[in-house]
Amino acid sequence: MSNQLVVLAGDACCTPIARERMPAETAAVLAPAFKALGDPVRLQLMSMIASAPEGEICVCDLTPAFELSGPTISHHLRTLREAGLVDADRRGTWVYYRARAGVLQQLATLLTAESA
Template identity: 75%
Template sequence: MSNQAAPLTVIDLNAETPCCPPLAKSRVPAETATVLAPAFKALGDPVRLQLMSMIASADGGEACVCDLTPAFDLTGPTISHHLKTLREAGLVDSERRGTWVYYRARPGILRQLAALLNVESAATA
């Protein structure tokens, strides 16, 4: 028996094709669960879910923090914390332009999350 670790499967979160079958169709591999769980955890907060929705649906595909902050009855630092959590989970990218930071959704990871939760394809398969 070898003491070598099993090769790590790399999951491309930007891939056009789903990383795995929907969870209603087959068990999610441990490696996939490890990679995708932080994104689901980040979206598990109501404020972050709303921020993600605002960013993903923004005209031009991006939203300025200056437009996001007034939509909530929260302090700027609290909104910044939530945006940092979304960024660290790989759900958004950010770019500083002068004083403001602009956020864009990362469609690849959103496709992966949507494919994993897709129950229609699992039911018809």
């Protein structure tokens, strides 16, 4: 006798982890954010920005944390801005970054499994 599991029509093998399917419009908005976070440097930058004690962080504090050039860090930060993950505010020669809480909450909600 075979050890294969037989699933009858209409029987679900697993409990869904989300309540409902994401609308196409939401997917179109969130996909660039996930793509931007697919790079390890951008993921670290996002973590630093989101966890900044005052809610924002200067690029002058971000750059030294990496063994990358200033222009390379700026490129990664621009990608995060274009993906809608962060806002930037120029103050003199420095740029301050803060996380966009609403977008992060949408990403977190999508990735958080419902408890059974």
